[in-house]
Amino acid sequence: MSTVLSAATIHDVIAANSVHSVFQPIVDLTTGVVVAYEALARGPVGSLHRPDDLFAAARAAGVLAELDQACRAAAFRGAIEHSLVAPLTLFVNVEPEVLDTAPLSDLLALADGAPGDLRVVVEITERALAARPAELLRTVARIREIGWGVALDDVGADAMSLAFMPLLRPDVVKLDLRLVQERPGPAVAQIMNAVNAYAQSTGAWILAEGLEDEQHLMTARALGARLGQGWMFGRPASPPPPALAVGQLPLLDPVVTVAPQDTSPFAVLPTGTELRRSPKPLLIEVSKQLEREAMRLGDTCVVASTFQEARHFTPATRSRYLDLADRVGFVAAFGEDLPTVPVPGVRGATLAPEDPVRGEWDVVVLAPHFAVALLARDLGDQGPDTERMFEYALTYDRDTVIAAAHSLLSRVVPRTAEPVLRGDVVPAPPRRTVTPAPVHRGGLRGAEDLLERALSATTNGVTIADMSRPDHPLIYVNAAFEVLSGLRSEEVLGRNCRFLQGPDTDSSVVDSIRSAIAAGEEWRGVVLNHRGPGRTPWWNEIHLAPVLDGTGRVVQYIGVQNDVTDRVVAQRQVETERAKVREHVARIEQLAYTDPLTGLANRRRIEELVEAALWTARLGDTTVALLFCDLDGFKAVNDDLGHAAGDDLLVHVAGELRRSLRRGDLLARLGGDEFIVALTGLEVATAAETAVQVAATLVERLSRPVRLGSGEVSVGASIGVATYPRQGETFAGLLRAADHDMYRVKDTHRGAR
Template sequence: MTTIDHVLSTGAVRSVYQPIVDLRSGAVVAYEALARGPRGGDLERPDALFAAARAADRLADLDEACRAAAFRGAVRHGLFAPQALFVNVEPEVLDSAPLDDLLAIAQAAPGDLRVVLEITERALAARPAELLRTVARVRELGWRVALDDVGADPLSLAFMPLLQPDVVKLDLRLVQRRPGPAVAQIMNAVNAYAEATGALVLAEGIEDEKHLVMARALGARLGQGWLFGRPADGPAPALEAAEIALPATVPGDEAASSSPFALLPAGTELRRAPKSLLIEVSKQLEREAMRLGDTCVVASTFQEARHFTPATAVRYRDLVDRTGFVCALGEGLGDQPVPGLRGADLDPRDPVRGEWDVVVLSPHFSAALLARDLGDTGPDARRVFEYALTYRRDTVVAAARSFLSRVAPRAAAPVAAAVAERPAVPAPAPAPAPAAVGATTGEALLQQALAATTSGVTISDMTRPDQPLVYVNQAFERLSGFRAEEVLGRNCRFLQGEDTDRAAVAAVRDAIAEGREHRALLLNHRGPQREPWWNEVLLSPVRDASGRVVQYIGVQDDVTDRVLAQRALEQEQHRTRTYLEQLEDLAHHDPLTGLPNRRRVEERAEAALWDARLSGSAVALLFCDLDAFKAVNDELGHAAGDELLVAVARRLRSVVRRGDLVARLGGDEFLVVLPGLDPAGAAAHAERVAAELVRAAAEPLLVAGRRLSPAVTVGVAVGPADGEGFGRLLHRADQRMYAAKPAARRVEAGG
């Protein structure tokens, strides 16, 4: 079995080169150097190679060897200008990468090596200050910068304007999967950045013509993938070579040596305000950041730790949950004021110590409150600051870079040691063996059980910043879609997504804060493809001898089938209820006019009459008959008759009060019920309504191309004066309607 030490000591690391083409011309404009181990060995694949280096704490050595192999191979194969060479740097070694040594190799080459250094989004949140320093060093060397895997994590969109990459590499899933809202969001942000800066957009994973069409649609100028050529030991001789059109070089950035307030442009209008106003403006910017979501960066300074109050901590916990990256600086504040919040302990001499600043930056929004303390010694809320509220993107970006250049790096995750130091739980290795050397029989059995169970098991270290995972079993690797080395050291919130129920997440967070057991059902996302799955998780605290919670054990099961079956059942029940309600509605309403039918109006009228007997009020029934309706049917057809009935029904409803009822009894007969009338004036009121019904119905209208003025005859009965039951009152109103109907009344017709 080959060891990483042997690979490094023998110089067995090598590079293969994959072509990058101009999508308009098809010419090769660059090659990406990809690391490989010894041919045919168990460390040939890059994932195995880098996993072994991490396990042996030799990642920096491997990273250096990979870039040296890339440069030497490029020189050997003549990969010089006008083409470019893309090489990678690992996030964990950003601040110590020996780039100067590589520059010497490039300068000694017989041709001009045009280098583009690729930085993955994994570096963004972990080591922002080191990332900015590395980018500055790369610029000083005359090299260019590419941001890799954009779109795999929304955070890459938030950091894109801060890194100012020359090339934006779209994650392969953007061209290989069906477009959706997330793809549109990435496309908008990347194209806006490219338009503003001239950066090139490069689409990875182009394997067929469909992928090529999608890449072009996304705005990519460059492409990479098997459609153009697989990684090989040297250049692709069959493809034409051309020059890569990189944008103009980015000017040097002085933000790291300045405070955010000092970056305000000359001539900026400054105002003065008490701190109480600045706090409210800060809260408004925080609310805006939460609206922007996980593509947003938030950076703040609080001067001193005492200004970061418990109420502030609650707000910033919400910001951590709902935005991409949040940092807060202050003297004595520490590198993680609350879980997930990145920080830094400001030196009292740092100019930022004398400021109150809040910066919010996302792909399509930028704002910054930049304030300078004037040294007032009165009550804290009344202390006066000099400030500016700016939306200038270049100023906001510079201020954000100033903040991030001060953020402390996130601590690495010494996994095995972290678990072993906690006596409350036996310390399984990341990939449990059947029996660990030197382990007790109980520990060996425990490791075998954890490896064999179909439930995902995780252990989180609650004593360390951001409560990282320090153990996962094989079942969790299958559930999450990631290998252990990809998740250890990360908070398990990486499983969540925009569609994860925030209330469920908040309940988990509250339970952990209180140190109690909790069971939750969460919508999680599996693997790089972000496939949704439902996770039923039981979280159990582990305490040390003093009672302090030092770890949380999570037992997780994929219950997607159960949840989907339950939801399907609920949907079917909803459809059944809806169908029954529709049937009920049809049973009580006239399908043509939508009015209640005779059955429904009788029920409602009887209820109104019963209420009238109890309250001493009166109810009027108005029997309405549409005159000469048969003539309309005979002359214009039944469709025209239906159209006339609908129009008359609409006009009758327009006359009555909200609590009155209009119904269709059948044919050309309608009934209006007026409940809750004063008995003394009920008859007169009913006659006035009847007259209004006749007038409203008679308004001219076009039916089947004919101008008609419908005539309605109305008969009125009032209870209890004309009777107490619905049937008696309806009969009396019907009689009066016929008595009032002229023998020869017709619907007037004109041209």
């Protein structure tokens, strides 16, 4: 077991400047020259030599910022001592927990005093993304002001890094070593797609870590990496091995697409942006559409929304944002008196009354391949809430969307508590080397009595598995584990812990555990296990940690386990209730969007669907046509045969229209005998001609005799046509144009008679 470190020890290390750096080369994979070195912190020989132990001790002693500064100062001193100056670049790290207080500018004097130009790239890990986005953005701005570059580290370890990549605009994207060392899968393809798209659009460098052999090198190149780092090119050392050839690493131009914190999203709209006016109900539907788009994009997407006041964050909104939090990478919500965590998984901040965002309605959706923002300003109407008017723009300009997202995320309150869990898997702390103690059946040979008593007394189950023996048998279990498993120690020692599993244990969770063990990594999560001879199911929260010997080889795994059945059952009950609420809300929305007689969409729903189709048309090379259909002679049917017969005729017409349209076309009843058809995905050059042909076909089919009761009736139809963007750019504009054209057709019919 590792020795507990005192606070005084880390204070002594910092005070004595005992932190030093070792340097690992970064190589241009095309030319083979060394273009940079990464500085890796090391402490004095002993218990604080490894960086994991250094930072753990500093965190416990409350001197994390001081150690972080000492590490960078050591990196600068070492780089100057070993002449790692221009054209070479020096990569240094910033600890995420002290982002907003890291004294970067204090090191400029040291950098300026170097015998040559010291070129610096600061590495930021994705651990900072969700916890402290505002501080992260401020730090990146400060780094750019100094003239240094930025590298986003461990990209691919979590989809969150892909979501934040457009906001941070890193010069270098460092791929997590697992991408080159493990078999490719869908997640690797997603990461490769997003990172390469970003690199091609910005000129950023892709760097692959963990290259140890030719297979790793081939995989790195296939992933698009132009830089490489790993034992294949050199291990960390001080001084670093002399490079045969060195080159320069060009960084991105310091283009600024972000907004200061006191700027609102609406204020970042470019001068001359066309603004529209709309009542609140339309903005609600547009916001819902953007939320659905974000759900489709998934965990590589960032969503930030404003609600003016907490009362506008209604129960229906809470339900939608719970779903967003489950499926989207990062979600933030802002409003006056809104909690910093409005619902589990959603981050945000309360807005001061004088904050300019307080008067806005903003929804920002940003992902590697998609960007859209609804930016609206309240016009201050004093009438009913549902009739309030807003001035707004819907923009797909990526720079504007990034600036709007930056403006909002710079207001996010830092997360100080433990994160809300998504499912049951929680992030593991950094792995550290532990000197293993010899173990034997039933106890720890040579361990102190105090440690033995502590393990026996703890209410958490503790196990140790021997990784050097076939099938990794258990070689130690404590009394609490005997209670959890329902078996005595002599019944489990010597066996693999898979005896806890059963046929209903989630195989994907088991595969996750095996993958972590195969990689020598920690694992945290919850798995369904079975207790005792009766095989009673229970939910086991497990933390598995590897134990390494002096050579870095995994020799044992320690497992700490806890029965969380009550928590899991309660959580599932909450999820069941949420599902019922969502189902109820969906049913209410269905009733609100459906014509009760024909089952077609009503005006409210067709407007939403057509607007969505128009957005798709704006992004692509197709267009939309709107057809306004009014029945001729319908009033006579009502007058002669009664309203019941008229209703039957309308149902027949709805069915005839459905059968006459393509699967992707849209259909709705506006009311009375008026129907709307939207033809989507039309070729621009032939859209008008196609729409007229469809209208003629519908007129012919609707004019056929219809049997109602014991007799037949015949009605006609007048159909007006309008196409986007020639006759209108919005649903309202197209509807007016089609309605006008319908009356022209109807007048023509009257004249012909």
